[in-house]
Amino acid sequence: MPSYQLRGIVPDTRIQAIGQLFKSMQDSTWTVSIQFRPTQNKRTLTLSQGPILYRKSLLNSTTEQKQGxxxxxxxxxxxxxxxxxxxxxxxxxxxxxxxxxxxxxxxxxxxxxxxxxxxxxxxxxxxxxxxxxxxxxxxxxxxxxxxxxxxxxxxxxxxxxxxxxxxxxxxxxxxxxxxxxxxxxxxxxxxxxxxxxxxxxxxxxxxxxxxxNRVWDFxxxxxxxxxxxxxxxxxxxxxxxxxxxxxxxxxxxxxxxxxxxxxxxxxxxxxxxxxxxxxxxxxxxxxxxxxxxxxxxxxxxxxxxxxxxxxxxxxxxxxxxxxxxxxxxxxxxxxxxxxxxxxxxxxxxxxxxxxxxxxxxxxxxxxxLNDDSHNGHLFDNKFSVFMRLIQTLTQRHGCRLLGKNVYPLPPIARCTKHLLANGDPRCIAVAYISAHNYFVRLLEVDTSDAATSLSTQLVRASHPTRWPRDLEQITSQLVKRSLSWPTDLLKSLYGRDGHQGIPHPQTPSNNKGILTAESISSWAERVAGWIKRVY
Known part of the structure; x- marks a missing residue:
């Protein structure tokens, strides 16, 4: 995700207050009156910036934004x-x-x-x-x-x-x-x-x-x-x-x-x-x-x-x-x-x-919108067998599911694997799991269109503030490499032993890319065994 700067706003500016809306009678563009800190020449932003207009928002930040x-x-x-x-x-x-x-x-x-x-x-x-x-x-x-x-x-x-x-x-x-x-x-x-x-x-x-002008209190x-x-x-x-x-x-x-x-x-x-x-x-x-x-x-x-x-x-x-x-x-x-x-x-x-x-x-x-908006049902529908794996881990291997999300793979120039064969976005499911004081993430890519056979990836859990950047790099490389896990990147992020690809249960050749319900138990045993090994 590229960073962004608003032209005319000084670095590290806070939105202190959001006031009246107004527009010229000769124009259709609505503008929002804003109190900035520090005080500066620019005192308004157009309503087009509405998605980022909230009190105490830090604009043009030079350091990582801390939510107040x-x-x-x-x-x-x-x-x-x-x-x-x-x-x-x-x-x-x-x-x-x-x-x-x-x-x-x-x-x-x-x-x-x-x-x-x-x-x-x-x-x-x-x-x-x-x-x-x-x-x-x-x-x-x-x-x-x-x-x-x-x-x-x-x-x-x-x-x-x-x-x-x-x-x-x-x-x-x-x-x-x-x-x-x-x-x-x-x-x-x-x-x-x-x-x-x-x-x-x-x-x-x-x-x-x-x-x-036309003026209005929202x-x-x-x-x-x-x-x-x-x-x-x-x-x-x-x-x-x-x-x-x-x-x-x-x-x-x-x-x-x-x-x-x-x-x-x-x-x-x-x-x-x-x-x-x-x-x-x-x-x-x-x-x-x-x-x-x-x-x-x-x-x-x-x-x-x-x-x-x-x-x-x-x-x-x-x-x-x-x-x-x-x-x-x-x-x-x-x-x-x-x-x-x-x-x-x-x-x-x-x-x-x-x-x-x-x-x-x-x-x-x-x-x-955050990537976790709306996507809970996608996890259960698109990744139903993967969800059964997680349920087996929690029921039989002392694991706890701490969170789950589904994210669309990003579009990359000259690449098409971010899409399924029918043109819909291809997604990756992420499950955040703890087991005996170990914390890991399981990554599963939707290959239901039989585009390729891709193992489940287990990675040592990074700090929550670092994870979005990790995920962005991993998913971009996945698409660039035509749905192949970027092992060099994973090694640089989590160390030589901090990640592991775990193959899926064997499936018939005519069902390549589609996980079946059989062998869930042995699959879960292999995942549970590798959780301890990545630490």
Whole structure:
């Protein structure tokens, strides 16, 4: 993941407060007033940066960002009894005189006789603003109806989402299962869609014309979220029992009243076909250095979008559903799937605003969803036999499952193994396990399309803060090596004895790549034996 810098923001800048939204009457671009520390000339960011706009966020950091604030997990019955107040009403000392005191909060009690003040902009960011498109579109009346045609079939419990040619939602986001699922929830869940569209409606009703500008204090009507659980950070005052929320880290157990099978169609969806000879294909840039984001300029509409992964938010649905792409066209490309990205070294200037014709900068957009969003059901479905291995380890070999996640393999230039044969993303499952004071991770790659035979990889558990970087390197090398474990890299990360490939049980030759239920017990014995050997 390339680092990113916001042009015009000094290094190590904190967002202290988030204030009023405004735009010129002659323009469609909404801007957010922000109080930065240290004080500087730039005092605003466009709403396109909504996915990273939360209080105490550190921008242009020169060191590893340390999350600030009191951590609190809580669950709610629903949002029906939430009250609406302004930040200046919060009883915590200093809130009355805050720079953003006129902005609105939801106020509600939680267990432990605590009262939560949750800024409405932060809840909307956590629920909806996972990329710049969704942040901008929330203030555009009737935008979803104009850009997506939806057909549902109650008999088959399915839906077809036709992304219209006029839609500004990028192919790069539609290729990402996390982004597709969030978009599907917003489009198809009645409560989620009503809440999303209430943002634009509130602006039309409550916004004010001031000189040549339209100004508005952010407000919306939240979805019910029955039984949802939150993980937040903020300022907690013991004397008043009040928690003022800076940031929502996660929302879990979100009910999604949507069909179980959702198909996306787009006129530019194409199934990649490798050519016999050389050729050219328009593919986006994958910077190897730092991205510099110009917040004051629009990008060119004819450039392909670079995705900036900020990974600061996790949302998990209580009822699993699947989203797939329907691909009816083929395209010959030497780089596999369009949109994989060509690497470029050095700093690269991009814009995350809405793309228009005639501009010079390349287009970029955010994805602030963590990789563990939505993917629990994928683990159990795609890796069901692998899950049986883990269950055997916990039941018979004294192991404990500490965590499990599924991640799509990254697209790499001139490589196609990040995709299954049907064009869906190829995933890797990671199980974090402890056994007799030993901690390891088991890695399993989806080879259900019989692309190759790949062993289960066992690695000594690295520190949690280092693991995301380890995983990025491992998965990139997996794709580059056409689904072969990068043994030299694993040796450099974990030492000569800190990793081990463990072959799968023997399977019939006509079922290559598909694990069977037989031999699970002996497979688990071999894994348990190797856990001690990697230490």
């Amino acid at each position: 604030g009191w951590e609190q997990d809580f669950s709610i019955e629903d949002t029906s009894d939430w009250e609406e107040r302004q930040i200046k009403d919060c009883p915590i000392m200093g809130c009355r005189n805050r720079w953003d005191g006129d902005q609105f909060c939801f106020v509600f009690p939680i267990e432990g006789q605590k009262t939560v003040y949750l800024p409405e902009f932060e809840l909307a960011r956590a629920l909806f603003f996972h990329d710049g498109y969704l942040a901008r579109t929330s203030l555009t009346s009737n935008a979803l109806n104009l850009e997506f045609d939806i057909q549902t079939d109650e008999d088959s419990n399915s839906a077809l989402v036709n992304v219209l040619p006029s839609s500004g939602y990028t192919l790069r986001h539609l290729n990402d299962p996390r982004s597709r699922e969030t978009l599907a929830w917003i489009l198809l869940d009645h409560d989620a869609r009503t809440a999303f569209e209430s943002i634009g409606n509130a602006q039309l009703l409550q916004g004010r014309n001031r000189g040549t 407000r919306f009507s939240p979805p019910p979220l029955p039984g949802a659980s939150f993980g937040v950070r903020g300022q907690f005052d013991k004397q008043t029992g009040t928690l003022f929320v800076y940031k929502i880290d996660k929302i879990q157990n979100v009910q999604a009243n949507v069909p179980t099978n959702i198909i996306f169609e787009h006129p530019d969806f194409k199934h990649p076909v490798r050519p016999d000879g050389p050729g050219e294909s328009p593919i986006p840039i994958r910077p190897q250095g730092s991205l510099e984001i110009d917040d004051d300029t629009s990008p060119n509409v004819n450039t392909l979008t670079t995705i900036i992964n900020s990974a600061n938010m996790s949302i998990d649905f209580s009822n699993p559903f699947t989203t797939t792409k329907r691909t009816s066209k083929t395209k010959i490309t030497p780089y596999g799937k369009p949109g994989e990205g060509r690497p470029v070294n050095g700093n690269f200037i991009v814009s995350t605003d809405e793309a228009v014709a005639g501009e010079e900068l390349a287009s970029a957009d955010w994805n602030n």
